[in-house]
Amino acid sequence: MIQHNEKQLLRLLNQRDEHALKALEQEYGTLCRSIAADILGSSEDAEECFNDALLRVWNTVPPVMPECLRAYLVTIVRRAALDRYRAEHAQRRGGSQVPDTINELAEILSSGETVERELDRRALRDGIMRFLQTLSPEAKTVFLQRYWMMRPVSEIAKAEGMGNSKVKMLLLRTRNRLRDYLMKEGLL
Amino acid sequence: MKPLDFLDVLGDMEEAQVEEMLANIGSGSALKPVRHSVLPKIIVLGAAAACAAVVIGIGVFSKQKDMLRNQQSETLDSVVTEVTAVTGTTDTTTGLTQTTETTAAATGTAVTQTTSMTVTEKPAETGAAPGGAAVIVPQNGTQQTDAPAHTSETQSAPTFTATTVTTTGTAPPHTVIREPSDYEIGDIDMDGRFTYADYYCILLVYELRNSGEQGKALIPFSAEQLRLGDVNGGMLFSGQYHDGYLEYEYMMRENPAENIDWQDPGLVQCACAASEYTGNPVTPLQIAEGYAQTELYWNGIVKQVIQGNPEKYAEYLGVYYDIYAYVWSSTNTGKMQENFDTFYENGVLMYEETENCMLIDDVHIRRPLPTLDSLLAEIADMAGFRFV
Secondary structure, rough: OOOOHHHHHHHHOOOOOOHHHHHHHHHHHHHHHHHHHHHHHHHHHHHHHHHHHHHHHHHHHHOOOOOOOOHHHHHHHHHHHHHHHHHHHHHOOOOOOOHHHHHHOOOOOOOOOOOOHHHHHHHHHHHHHHHHHHHHHHHHHHHHHHOOOOOOOOHHHHOOOHHEEEEEEEEHHHHHHHHHHHHOOOOO | OHHHHHHHHOOOOOHHHHHHHHHHOOOOOOOOOOOOOOOOOEEEEEEOOOOOOOOEEEOOOOOOOOEEEEEEEEEEEOOOOOOOOOOOOEOOOOOOEEEEEEOOOOOOOOOOEEEEEEEEOOOOOOOOOOOOOOOOOOOOOOOOOOOOOOOOOOOOOEEEEEEEEEOOOOOOOOOOOOOHHHHHHHHOOOOOOOOOHHHHHHHHHHHHOOOHHHHHHOOOOOOOOOOOOOOOOOOOOOOOOOOOOHHHHHHHHHOOOOOOOOOOOHHHHHHOOOOOOOOOOOOOHHHHHHHHHHHHHHHHHHHHHHHOOOOOOOOHHHHHHHHHHHHHHHHOOOOHHHHHHHHHHOOOOOOOOOOOOHHHHHHOOHHHOHHHHHHHHHHHHHOOOOOO
16 A cells, blocks of 8 residues: 655645545545544445545645645545534434534533624634633643544543543533633633 | 534634644543552551651452451551451441450550451342442441540650551452442541542542642552552442432531631541431531541641641642532532631642642532442543553
């Protein structure tokens, strides 16, 4: 199995060499499918989502030249999975981590209002990013694995060498801190 | 904002941040390896000068019926080096055997009084403790072990000497494979009872140590000592919920001990440990009585330590004021907070609020009370221990 670094992958994409897609699948397929599956709760849906994301990468690179191709790809996968989740919300299957993460976040995000305006969204994003910088590395990685990657608690615990309870406790405290932070910033 | 929106917005993270996140996966703290067994030690309180580290042993016993021993002894000049097998009358209802013996010390003319408590597994019955763990039910009217004898006329500071206790005869195997439901903990606060205050102490001590704030952890637990698959005698107890909530909480809500000097760390310890297994509420008088028993230990220690080593005093307080501040802060009694602040302002308590120390509050107050087994398993989980 040939391993490619990101530069090589970008070169293949720029050259419109279809081997790029195979290479992307080889390098990042497992990670992407995992993220999608945790969101959608279905490996079939995850596969479709990943394929859609690959196509999107193919269609956008170039002209987009991501600095971190892996990050670019997983972000597309995540967005696509969430969009699909939203669309299929009424018929969602079990196994998705989204309902659990939503329930967890609902404890601190009580408002039912949707973030509609671009300005609000940008302000919220910036606020969240600033908040993330206040976290310890441990809390940050756990938080992001849970709410960005939608990983189950048990997988996070395993990845970080922690017990499940510690992960849950870290998440609880971080959510509370997030709530306090967002309120202080006037974003909640 | 809707949670799904939050998840969406979180996805707007920049590439570099996403990449950093992916790169940092797996860089968290590892579970503490639990490979070593450590001989547990018990605290031996003496009446001589100088304060030494207090080490408390913890062990576990298997689900099969085992005989274990809890000893508290006071020695003036000698150190107990061996625990002899104790036999006595066993109350088949409570499973509790209590004997007292006095033996001559190995050196000098000091007298050692030893009070022993043997724990056996209580026969299963309706309403037995969760997980089938041994239930300790004090005999009627007896809350504590006999008061230790003080032959000294003056209350000079007691000696704290770490002692290794070895069991003989029916001692369980060195290492036992344990299930979470078999967790038991030791009498950390030396009150002769087995309560949640004890394992809060463990948790807090461990958490303090785990967070790197070694200076605040008086009891030098090691991760290995807290591994509850280790069977080498020592003090093994199990706690029990009563009427659906922790008994000390019941006590604090229903019978606030207003006449007691809350500043005294011995009292803190005592009051923390005033849980009751018989179902009778603990009255302020009982707290005071318990306080009286611990006063000799703790006031002596405190005085000695303040005179000789203020940092040590803070360390002592650090252990118990963690409980004081966090387990009890949930009751929101102004007096407690006031006392806590006083100590803090005086610079005696080098205490800092950390995430780890909030653990107790989170565990108890913000969620429905779990069963003992799940709570203990969760505590161990959070502390990073693995059952082997």
